[in-house]
């Protein structure tokens with residue numbers, strides 16, 4: 442069965458980011474233009490990786506913190522964790538051969554080190570200790586959530602899962618998420634399927650989330666899109682936020698660059714990568730178009746090494762935040 446492709450998804454094949462990240466062996470890029478059948482033919486084989494570096498044959502070391510969640514939260518016996526993870530990864534890969542799937546990034550809990558994540562976790566936990574009016578209940582939405590590992594980690598860390606929401610354009614990722622974490626009957630988070638960059642009036646399936654969220658987590662999401670689609674997604678996210686809460690925050694990680702380029706004009710298939718300056722400019726535009734004001738941060742955490750120099754060496758892993766100005 443072919444993946445459901447929104448017009449935006451099918452148009453996001455910017456060669457710049459793809460080639461840069463492939464060189465880097467880096468996997469924030471969850472896009473691929475490879476049809477599933479071709480990708481599968483490159484799946485098995487000897488050695489550490491295949492499918493152009495996007496499919497790893499052995500678990501990387503940084504999935505170790507996910508192991509305790511799979512044992513304690515999901516109840517998977519330690520001796521079965523590896524087999525379960527390999528099986529689930531291959532199911533995801535069969536849906537769509539994303540690098541972040543092939544390279545097990547959905548089991549990296551690196552994000553827990555980010556200050557913005559820690560603020561959101563702290564505030565979600567704190568909110569559970571004091572009464573809140575229903576319209577101001579502290580909640581978090583993960584956009585482009587894939588299997589929903591961030592939501593499971595928050596729940597594992599004590600957040601009541603009824604405060605958690607996820608959205609993605611691909612329903613099969615959400616479904617496999619329940620199987621990966623074995624919590625279909627216990628996890629109370631709401632998942633909503635929808636396209637965040639749908640043009641015109643937007644995707645009305647997402648309207649149920651409007652005005653409800655305190656925090657929005659968006660990792661490896663904005664960098665998939667052109668400038669115009671990022672503006673569209675950001676405007677949609679502004680609608681998700683509780684209008685009365687000054688402490689609302691959008692945060693996450695994405696690929697950025699020290700040399701942002703204006704290559705994301707309407708009609709272009711190029712993705713737009715940011716530095717701190719262009720990120721603020723994007724949110725200034727969102728502010729103008731929504732009658733709101735936003736203050737942003739964007740900080741590099743790591744250089745993405747390519748060894749090749751030139752344009753790829755300007756790439757950085759970035760963490761970001763967006764708060765009301």
Ligand SMILES: C[S@@+](CC[C@H](N)C(=O)[O-])C[C@H]1O[C@@H](n2cnc3c(N)ncnc32)[C@H](O)[C@@H]1O
Pocket residue numbers: 447449450469470471472541546547584585586587588608609610611614635636637638639659660661662665
């Ligand atoms: C690069 S993956 C990142 C997944 C997850 N946030 C993570 O960090 O592991 C991007 C995710 O965004 C979803 N996505 C792509 N285009 C979308 C759209 N237009 N609307 C909603 N979700 C989208 C994909 O299905 C995928 O799950």
